[in-house]
Amino acid sequence: THQWRGLIEEYRDRLPVSDTTPVVTLLEGGTPLVPAQVLSERTGCEVYLKVEGANPTGSFKDRGMTMAISKAKEDGAQAVICASTGNTSASAAAYAVRAGMVSAVLVPQGKIALGKMGQALVHGAKILQVDGNFDDCLTLARELSEKYPVALVNSVNPVRIEGQKTAAFEIVDMLGDAPDIHVLPVGNAGNITAYWKGYREYAADGLAARTPRMWGFQASGSAPIVDGAPVLKPQTIATAIRIGNPASWDFALAARDESGGLIDKVTDRQILAAYRLLAAQEGVFVEPASAASVAGLLAKAEAGLVDPGQRIVCTVTGNGLKDPDWAVAGAPQPQVVPVDPEAAALRLGLLG
């Protein structure tokens, strides 16, 4: 029997590591590619979910972080820093523990999900809540990494993209080729950049016969790429992608244009509808930002813009447990019953 060895070992020859790179890993990657029955019926396509919430800290960030922290360790770094809407900080904090490093994280005040804050805290990160948004946090993190001995592990660090591109490899390895369309939520735009790089590398080396069209979706209150200008006060319930000035903006445009794809926006209402559909009808619990990919696919299908019969992969980027407030909000409080089978059966509607 063979356990998945983590993405650096699984894809070592395709990553910038050497025999002397210390591999810092929690055995990330190798995530499920789940056939989505209801989404397939609704679109007339063969839809899959790449469930990145199954990574060790519950998001796709672990793919980039195993690389970023391994390379930082190789370079002799003793401390790392990142700006984050929550998932990057959770991942950086966990991998820093594995590496015996100190982690510092900058998050927008009051705007990150409780589960993510809890992760950073319990892994012992030094956390600062910045009186500003994510974009301000990233500016500050960059400045600190330039002036002080602390390595930046945001996705502006190119080795993060290298780690994250392995998700595209896994999909092609599973399906035997690239899908027709790959759909992603877009925030700082590192992940769409990474997938596009991964798909291109596999196609260039003859491991895939084609590349997919890349479809990215931003939240409508935080959609600088779609609107064509930075958003000074980005808004959305999907706090993970509440970003007004994406660092990888140009790379996202390149992914869109080179692939013949699109980047569009979805409303919070559409995001929440997709979030509920995924949980209630596919059995996959994701965080709201992750549902932006599925919301976008459904919107395009409803507009008649998805030809039937295509193979489509939607990345769902983070675990629903990160931000359970949205699962509980609006749902009825479970009723209280005495320890009595008949009372319980009555409440459960089992009495016929």
Ligand code: F0G
């Ligand atoms: N989905 C989730 C759950 C995320 O946490 C993020 C980004 C994205 C999608 C967007 O990915 O930035 O590569 O376009 N989260 C970052 C963070 C910003 O700090 O955790 P992107």
